[in-house]
Amino acid sequence: MSHIAITGIGVIAPGAIGVDAFRSLLRSGESAIGDVDRFDTAGLSAHRAALVRNFNPRDFIPPMKMRRMNALSRFAVSAVKLALDDRGGDPPGANTGVAIGTAFGPVQTSVDYMREYVEKGAALAPPQLFAESVANAPGSHIAIEHGLRGFNVTVTQRESSALAAAMYASAQLVKGTVRAALFGGVEEVNEMIFSVLDRIGALAHSNGAVDERSRPFDRRRNGLVLGEGAAAFTLESSPAHEPYAYISGFGMSRDTTASISDWGSDHNAVVRAMRAAIDDAGIEPSMVDAIYASANSSQRADRLEYLAIQSLFAPVPPVVATKGYFGEYAAGGALQVAAAVLAMSDQTLHASAGFERADDEMRFEPIPESRGIALDNILVNSISAGGGIVSMVLSRESK
């Protein structure tokens, strides 16, 4: 049996640079969501997002290299540097693979390119921007920076991007094609994505009765809040020191009732993914000690998830909803993973952010405050618009 040990974490998050600061953010119970000042939100319904502030890429990347990178690449390369520093020891070596998740990729770079295209013409737009407009630019910079010559893929499965990247990286590690792997996620809040999601009513907004906020599982939730940042993790099968946690299983499924851009209505699809991950880990539902939920404050996705959780688990283990801290798509979903990994390592669950009152048909509540608890297995869910679902089991011991 091969081990999949998480040996290093790097985080560039809204309200937290580095894993210690991220721990503090989660402990504070305070949301990192604030007013958007990066672009004009006048005329839109939503005005808030979880933005990375106080981030100086020069702290992580030499200036000459930085000039070649867009914001997404800077987030990702910095998070990887932090993860490798956190891991310590000798570098992982050339036989290391990279799987990065991102829901939307470098949309801003495409917009910047098209602006130049319009202003200067199709022949004179800057090639540098084109090179950075591909979704795998961050993964490529990571490989170049650290000489990593194993597989290099960029997974783009909406809310599930980071978990799907973790799944591929883990599969390669157990298959033995690489000695070590990096996985993670990266996302950027920009005007294009913000305005489109706002136009279709996907974003949380104030409507007279409620203010604009991320409220995972709360009955007054009315949309997600966008988040950004990057998180990276080092995976290896023979860790030199005690790892944060082990990855022990994955499951995926798809809700066939989902439209091409919305969540569906069949919670059994979520049950199938969770059950498959639990089976893959070789455990039973009763051995899941906590769930780090996908819940992102949208009506349909959160309902699907609580119906699924209460259908599979009796009793329902403690459920933690983290997206009230840093929004949805934050680090392509990787900040939620980082929170779950820290929970396992610290044997302490985080307080859920943004929840007050449940729907009538919801039979549990996400835990309201931080709690020290014996944790052997944590289930992490991701439910994507379009119907894709990926679940992962983290364990204290290798399974």
Add this chain to the structure above:
Amino acid sequence: MRKPDLNTRIAVTGVGIICSIGRNSDEVWRSIVDARAGIGKLTRFPGETFPTDIAAEVSGDVEAMALIGGREAKRMSRSDLLAVVAAREAVQQANDGGQPLPLDRAIVSTGTSTGGLLEGEGYFFERIVVGRRRAPASRVLQQPTSAPSDAVARALKVGGGVISNATACASAGAAIGMAADYLRSRHADVAIAGGSDALCRLTYSGFNVLQAVDPQPCSPFGAERKGITLGEGAAYLVLERWDDAVARGAKILAEFCGYGASCDAHHPTAPAEDGRGAESAMRGALAESGAERVDYVNAHGTGTLLNDSAETRAIISAIGETVPVSSSKSFFGHTLGAAGGIEAVVTVLSVIHQTAPPTLRLGSAAPDCTLDYIPHEPRPMLLNSALSNTFGFGGSNVSLMFRRV
């Protein structure tokens, strides 16, 4: 986590393809046998001028070919529709004769470089350039590169999961490799795996500003080659565990034996000149397949100075100097994120028909391109095993190995 079991054999039971030389696998193969390229003047962006004006476009009404209701089709990008056309053909072929595929347990794995960027550009022009704050957003929803997988899954009622990757021009190769791993680890029971990409302004302009586009139809490995010809299209394979395919009574078209994936870790857009990443991907594919020899290589063969030279070196190092090699991009251009899928389907067709496709327009090979590139005419030959190469920006390389049944 269950490990991908390399002793589990993977069957290809369906292929589907749409590109400039055909709307299905029969049409594509006929064009290849007739040595008929699908490269012409760019028509997709009327009124806009680019330094070059050649492309390999898919003609015809893609929306009608996708067999999707009007309202649903309006929400799909061109990349999504191309994906649905190809995936439908692949699934139909896989269902031909045997018990139907258990699509409720199938996954869709798609590689795409741009997804619905074409439609994103439309929104961009209206909102950012013209300043219409309430520009219609319905099709922009399909901009994410997850959209083609989601569209195929929706059209075919797939319930096992969706995975998308955007690993530039290596995307579809990675999608096929991933899918095979998940079949071998039993995280999925059937996989519809491939890629899709529609031509869009950003890539057409972008490769031009990189000066990587040949003003004439591309001539891979040629002495006069000046770059790529941009194309578009989609292709999917249906992959199943061998025993499941047999139990279903399916006709097995070929075996998918394994793949290798690597990264040059060299440069954001240029390949490593010594071809080390490409070589490592091919070696990985050979090792995973347990193959002793390779009868034919369907090359990445883009027609750029750097790729064709580096790939030639890599093939010599990994396989040898005598293996026949060709670039089917000389037929349908570089279809970017779809290339790995389109060329995997062409490779499977080659194995089925025991005929290697030619490299068109290869007058004389360049001095640094010293292999047998099968010029001009298809070559009937013994094809027990064939390798399909696909490399991309960011130095990502994937090599897929197929075997005759």
